[in-house]
Amino acid sequence: MPVPLHSSIIRVMHEASITESILSLALDKAQEAGAKKVRRVNLVLGELSGVVGECLQMYFEVLAQKTIAEDAVLSFEMKPTTLKCRKCAKVFLPPDHNWACPDCHDANVEIIAGRECYMESIEVD
Numbered sequence: 001m002p003v004p005l006h007s008s009i010i011r012v013m014h015e016a017s018i019t020e021s022i023l024s025l026a027l028d029k030a031q032e033a034g035a036k037k038v039r040r041v042n043l044v045l046g047e048l049s050g051v052v053g054e055c056l057q058m059y060f061e062v063l064a065q066k067t068i069a070e071d072a073v074l075s076f077e078m079k080p081t082t083l084k085c086r087k088c089a090k091v092f093l094p095p096d097h098n099w100a101c102p103d104c105h106d107a108n109v110e111i112i113a114g115r116e117c118y119m120e121s122i123e124v125d
């Protein structure tokens, strides 16, 4: 008998665990800085990271309750997919679903940006 796979649940867990890591790192850094309040958390998200910014914000609001980060805003810097041709070394931003090199049309490319998901800095009081 078929067993449905709830891929959306896996997704949700993925984002929730990323949010937990972001929050715990932000709280550590705020404590090191002797901060009373975390105002903003600046994150870098690659287009290919598969992470949805709105989900992170939603989980953050729940997880950060009763911590010094409870009013913090998450700010996202989106990084576009950037590819490099292995044949001619051309670096380019691919149009949708067309990852071939615009110069030599070779499809042997390397992803050099777009998979990022990290915290760049925090702003505290």
Ligand SMILES: [Zn+2]
Binding pocket: 085, 086, 087, 088, 089, 090, 101, 102, 103, 104, 105, 106
């Ligand atoms: Zn090329």
